[in-house]
Amino acid sequence: MTDNxxxxxxxxxxWDWGGHDRTEExxxxxxxxxxxxxxxxxxxCAIGETGAYMAHRGFTTTAFDITPEMITEGKKRFDHVPGLQLSEGDVTDFYFDIPPADFCFATDFGHIHTIEKVKKALLCINRHLREAGILAIETGLCAKESNYTPNKTFYPKEQVYPDKKxxxxxxSSNDSKTGRCYISQTVYIENRNSNVEQFNHSFYLQCYPRDAWLSALEECGFEIRSEYNNREKESWREGDGFWIVEAVKKRTYPLSTDEVMYLLREYHGVxxxxxxxxxxxxxxxxMNKxxxxxxxxxxxxDWLHEIYKNGTARYCLLYIDDIPVARGSVEPYSDAMxxxxxxxxxxxxxxxGLAKEILRFLCVDILxxxxxxxxxxxxxxxAMRNALETIGFYLDGGN
Ligand SMILES: C[S@@+](CC[C@H](N)C(=O)[O-])C[C@H]1O[C@@H](n2cnc3c(N)ncnc32)[C@H](O)[C@@H]1O
Known part of the structure; x- marks a missing residue:
């Protein structure tokens, strides 16, 4: 079920009702x-303003959001921008057929209400990053004490639209026990005839302890590179409530010069x-046969015994007329991969096509x-590279 x-x-x-210039951001x-x-x-990405700006500056951006209306609005405004791909997508379960990303940033993980879903999102992001690609997350950490900010009215810097105000x-209130920040807003829209409509925008943002983040990142194939407490990149210290964590997608293998590495993107199986x-x-x-x-x-x-005891691999054999003619293994490289x-x-x-068949068998097991x-x-x-590509792998390391 989608979180509220x-x-x-x-x-x-x-979305841009506030009239703020976002150039600096x-x-x-x-x-x-x-x-x-x-x-x-x-x-x-909401309506994709940052993605569109970055695309204007020469980046190839894939920006996505779970709310279809956001993407429709973004397309109305930015569809002409070359280098911008705006799509609907749930961060906890997405796949885009794009070249591996060099950099991903996310500032709204508060909308993901369980750490299990955070991990699903991190895994999806990891799959879309190139080896040693970077993920930057900005998030609040759990408040030490609960607090309440009473109702306030917010006006735009200047009214943005010609036909409405x-x-x-x-x-808002922070609950230090649950790590939740409850936000309750009413949005007012006054049209030319002074009729005022309103709608409610209420939700909570979930914070997680830093330790939970660190182990989720580790489990999902990232290594922590830096931790900051603001965009000026001052080092994060114990007790700071705002956290920017910069994580690098773990280099999966120290590849030798004659090797290439593939990751499965979308399994095409028979x-x-x-x-x-x-x-x-x-x-x-x-095995010896x-x-x-x-x-x-x-x-x-006891070679197999040793390997199975250490958990370094599991082997399978393919038989033709009871003869074990091909083999493959699954090797847990990390928790996530x-x-x-x-x-x-x-x-x-x-x-x-027997190598392909073994490969499919292994894919199904790992998936x-x-x-x-x-x-x-x-x-x-x-031959193997072609087999990998037909099955749905893409090149992630080496050339
Ligand atoms: C505060 S807004 C983001 C603002 C945006 N960063 C910007 O630059 O304007 C939060 C956005 O997260 C989206 N969202 C919430 N849950 C999501 C999910 N599971 N996957 C993708 N987007 C999600 C919402 O639809 C909303 O547009």
């Missing part, structure tokens, strides 16, 4: 992003034709555990 986010739908057409994001590259991902009233089975720790005989068939030395002793690895086909069984699927291959292995 208030009435952004009715807000869309008058937009420039801030341009400077920030420019350190990392041109491709920028912007969740919670807008103002707002609102109060059922496997041949029998593929997971090996148990006791299946050393089957397969290794010999591949022209490799049989392994001695597992690798489809060590795919091998015995020489005389090559060119029959069923809710993990990101990665796969490395040699730069020159064109």
């Amino acid at each position: 986010i208030g009435n952004y739908a009715l807000h869309a057409a008058i 937009h420039e801030y994001w341009c400077h920030y992003a420019a350190q990392y590259g041109k491709n920028v991902l912007i969740p919670f 807008i103002w707002k009233t609102g109060d 059922p496997c034709m041949n029998r593929i089975e997971w090996l148990t720790a006791n299946d050393m005989v089957k 397969h290794l010999v068939l591949c022209g490799q030395k049989p392994r001695k002793g 597992w690798e489809a690895a060590d795919i091998r086909v015995a020489r005389e069984f090559r060119n029959r 069923s555990h809710g993990k990101i699927v990665s796969c490395r291959t040699e730069r020159d292995n064109i």
Whole structure:
């Protein structure tokens, strides 16, 4: 179920009612992003003003928002801007077919009301970033004490629209126990005939403790790079209520020069034709039969036992007429990402699509555990690279 986010739908057409010049804020994001590259991902974009500004300045921006009315309004205003892609999307579950982003920033995670959903969002963002791409999050941390700000009226800096006047009233309260900030606003719209309409815009923003953020980021494939307490980038200190965290998408692998790395973006699967089975720790005989068939030395002793005990991999074999002709493994690279690895086909069984079949089997397994699927291959292995691309992988590291 969608969290209650208030009435952004009715807000869309008058989103810029405040009459403030946002150039400084937009420039801030341009400077920030420019350190990392041109491709920028912007969740919670509302009507996409920042995305449009950045696109004007030469960035390729993908800006998205869950409220369809926001995107419709944004398209009315910015559809002509080259380099801007405005889309509807839920940050906790999105996929855009775009080149991996260099930089993503998010200032509105308060709308995500559980840490589980925050993690879903972080995983989705991670999937859209290039290796070592940057995610900057601005958020409030939990208030130390509860407080209440009484009802106030807010007027725009100057009235923005020729045919209507807008103002707002609102109060807010912070609950230190739950980490929630309740905001209750009424938006007033007076038309040319002095008729006043109003709508209510009430919701709460959820704060999380810094520790919860740090472990969520870590779990979703990020490393913390910096923590600030303001946009002037002064270091964050214990007790500061505002937090800017800059996280880098973990380099998934120290790639060797002859390797490339792929991540699965959208699985295009068909059922496997041949029998593929997971090996148990006791299946050393089957494994050795397969290794010999591949022209490799049989392994001695309790090799599979050791690997299974340490949790470094799980193996499967593909059988044709009961002969174990191909293998693959799943290697948990991190909590968030597992690798489809060590795919091998015995020489005389090559060119029959068996590697692709093993790869699909591994993808289905990894996806069923809710993990990101990665796969490395040699730069020159064109057959494997083609197989990866047909299945829905994209190149994330190496060339
Ligand atoms: C305060 S506004 C964002 C303002 C925006 N950063 C700007 O520059 O104008 C919050 C936005 O988050 C959007 N939103 C809330 N939950 C979302 C979700 N799960 N996924 C994507 N957008 C969401 C709302 O529709 C709303 O437009």
